[in-house]
Every structure is written in C-alpha cells, then in structure tokens.
Amino acid sequence: MAATASGQNGVVTDDAPRRGRPRTVGADEAILTATLDVAREVGFRGMAMDVIAERAGVSKATIYRRWASKEALVLEALRRAINPLDDADLGSVRADLTTYLGNLAERMATGNMADVLPHLIEWSVHDPQLRAQLDDYVAHRRRPLVAILQRGVERGEIRDDVELDTMVDAFVGPFIYRKLLTGAPIGAGFVDDLLDLLIPTITA
Amino acid sequence: MAATASGQNGVVTDDAPRRGRPRTVGADEAILTATLDVAREVGFRGMAMDVIAERAGVSKATIYRRWASKEALVLEALRRAINPLDDADLGSVRADLTTYLGNLAERMATGNMADVLPHLIEWSVHDPQLRAQLDDYVAHRRRPLVAILQRGVERGEIRDDVELDTMVDAFVGPFIYRKLLTGAPIGAGFVDDLLDLLIPTITA
DNA sequence: GATTTACGATACTGGTCGGTTCAGTATCGT
DNA sequence: ACGATACTGAACCGACCAGTATCGTAAATC
Numbered sequence A, B: 001m002a003a004t005a006s007g008q009n010g011v012v013t014d015d016a017p018r019r020g021r022p023r024t025v026g027a028d029e030a031i032l033t034a035t036l037d038v039a040r041e042v043g044f045r046g047m048a049m050d051v052i053a054e055r056a057g058v059s060k061a062t063i064y065r066r067w068a069s070k071e072a073l074v075l076e077a078l079r080r081a082i083n084p085l086d087d088a089d090l091g092s093v094r095a096d097l098t099t100y101l102g103n104l105a106e107r108m109a110t111g112n113m114a115d116v117l118p119h120l121i122e123w124s125v126h127d128p129q130l131r132a133q134l135d136d137y138v139a140h141r142r143r144p145l146v147a148i149l150q151r152g153v154e155r156g157e158i159r160d161d162v163e164l165d166t167m168v169d170a171f172v173g174p175f176i177y178r179k180l181l182t183g184a185p186i187g188a189g190f191v192d193d194l195l196d197l198l199i200p201t202i203t204a
Numbered sequence C: 001g002a003t004t005t006a007c008g009a010t011a012c013t014g015g016t017c018g019g020t021t022c023a024g025t026a027t028c029g030t
Numbered sequence D: 001a002c003g004a005t006a007c008t009g010a011a012c013c014g015a016c017c018a019g020t021a022t023c024g025t026a027a028a029t030c
Helices: A027-042 A049-056 A060-066 A070-081 A093-110 A117-124 A128-154 A164-182 A188-202 B027-042 B049-056 B060-066 B070-081 B093-110 B117-124 B128-154 B164-182 B188-202
Strands: none
Touching: A027 A049, A027 A060, A027 A070, A049 A060, A070 A128, A093 A128, A093 A164, A093 A188, A117 A128, A117 A164, A117 B117, A128 A164, A128 B164, A164 A188, A164 B128, A164 B164, A164 B188, A188 B164, A188 B188, B027 B049, B027 B060, B027 B070, B049 B060, B070 B128, B093 B128, B093 B164, B093 B188, B117 B128, B117 B164, B128 B164, B164 B188
C-alpha cells in the first residue's frame, strides 16, 4: 500500500542507490507516529492531514508522495501499531493467565491501540478495510489466550465441556467493557479479582 | 435543552392555547426517530442535518426551530432511546440471570442503542455531554444485574468474597466484547454457555 | 378579515478538509 | 556542472456541512 519502494517493514537493506536526493530518513516513521497520535486524540474522521503534516514536521505534499490517500496512511499506521501479546507457558494455567492478563491490563492502560480503539471500532462499522484491520487486532489478542486454555484442557486442568471461545470471551470481555464503557480502572487488582472469580469455574 | 415549551418527556398536557398555527403534531417524534436512524447508519459526525430533515419529512428550518443545535438534538434523541431493562425476581439467581441476559441479548441484536453504541462511544471520548449520556446508558444496564446478584448474596446463594462489580463485569463484558469486537453471534446459545460457565463460579 | 405563528423550499454564508499543483530549494549520483 | 529526485510552503479547488435568512403559504386565535 505504501508508495515507497523501501520495503514493507521499516528498515530494509535497500541497496540499489538511486539517483537524486534520497528520501529524508525517519520521515515515514515520523508521519506514521504523528498519524497514530492524532488519531488517538481526535479520531479518524476528525483528523486533518494538515495537522498530521505539521505534527510530523513535514510538508503535506511529502505525505502524499509516500501514501496515496488518507486511508492508505491510516491503514499502514494501524498495521504498525498492532503488537501481538506473547504466550508464556509457565507450567500452570493460573500463572499463564496471570501474566497474560497482566500484560493485557498494561496494554489497555498505556498501549498503542488503547486510545485508538474507540475510533477504530466506529470507523470499521462501515469500512471493510478497517474492519479487517480490527479483526486482525482481535485475533492477535485471542490467539495466546486460546493456546493457554488449550494446554490447560490437554493437561486435564480445565473442564472440556464448555466452548473455548466462550471462555476467552469471559476473560477478555470484562477488560473491553471497562475500557470502552464503564471507565473503571484496569489494574493488577482487577486482574486478581477476575482470576479469583473465574478460575474455580474453568477448572475440571 | 429542547427549544419547545411542550415539556421534556414527549406528550404533556400542554394547555395555555397559544395563538398562531400550532406546531405539527408528531414532528418531534419523526425528527427524533430519523435522527437515531441516521446516527445508526453513518454515525454522529457523518450525519447531515439535511438528511435528517428529508428522512423525517420536514424542513430543516423546522428542526432548528425546535432544537438549538445538532448536538441538542442528538442528546435528546439518545435520552429517548435509553430503555431500562427491568429486573424480574423469579426466586432463583439462575432464573433471574437467564431472563436478564436473554433480554440483554435481544437488545444487542435489535435494540435501539445497539447500532449507535460504537458511534456513541467514539464521540463520548471527547464530549462530556455525550459521555454523561453513555454513563447513563451503562448505569441503566448494570442496575438490575446488581440487584439480582445482591439478592443472591442475601439469600446465601452467591459467595460474598468477590466484588459485585467484578461479577457484573464478568456477565456483561462478554456481550459487549462480542458486539463491538469479535462480531460473534449473541443468541440464546451464547447465554446458556455463559451461564453454564459462570454459575458454578459465583455460587457460594 | 387581521394577526400571529409554523411550515416547506431554497438559497446562502462561513468554515473545514482531502487532495492537487507549483515555484523555489536542497541533496544525491554522474 | 548537470540532471534527477525530494522537500517546503503556500495557494488553490471542490465537496461537504452547520446554521441562517427569506418568501410565500397554511393553520390557528382574536
């Protein structure tokens, strides 16, 4: 989607020294960061390209030389912002869940996507490309959790008469609910409470 | 907030017959309904007053004679759309929860607010008035559930070592998560699964 | 009938924003 | 030095939109 030939994942050994003035290094970075910052603050619709340009310390023309449209820019900025949570396997379900949910709580508080989420959800309602991006984000969050629970089932620690998907919903749902609706704090205390509540339920 | 003197809750015995042509009856209704319909489809930012006027079969001037601004109109439309879920008290926690969550599932599928929710959440991020409206909505959803669980605690059916608020989050969270993020179906099956999963947890 | 108020239709104002274009300048290879 | 490419700054276009103004008309009271 990016107009640049410098690869799709940031730093790439881009040999073949072309003629003419090279592109300002770090401009892509600055623009993408500014894009996400502005999106965080005012959402995608309220976000003006002039503001992004100013924030990135770059001319608006420069942006349009590197991305075809506002939408293309937003899509790449989002793609870059999705950092998968990794799955620890500490031996016990409780330990795995504690670390996973702890990371999730931290991301909810300080993560890249946290403040963009409301805007992303809204836009994705009628934009298939954004919707796909959101699905990707959701999948990245669910995958490790499914793995944790799956291991628990295989070890006989977890009952196998309930859909794994429903269990995942029971763990992640409360976080999303607090983040988007109630605004209640999401900290270590909440994680502990939730585990105290849910662990007895899922154990075989 | 409404410019009209006809009261704040729709039909009011509006005596004191004023002179001149009376306001077209049902126009308020039509306008508020159209507002919510359009909001459902394109969100609050994408919603043009001309479209609302046309949809309501009304001139734009008529709208501005009754409401001071787009924001005032939206606020009243939202206020009207919040219908509280009622709390049954069927004697057992399981029965109460079944009916409550069943109603919740139905609202998520066909309710007034369901499709507006993403837009409302987005706007409320930086608009205190919208935020207040959203808080009101959330409170209306939580209240009956808290009552159900509270009764369960008093009857000794439910353990009292976990915050009630956390329990509520555990029940409502999965619904919100599915509605806003995963898009997974929210039907009777999901309600049953969730109850099978959570009931053992909360019982004393 | 005169007055008063609400109405539809439509045009208009003022502002915002995505995207384009261009002149002048900077920085690279050759 | 020269051509090629990138960058800034700014002007500019076209679309969209909230809100206002106007005008002729409909429906009520007096």
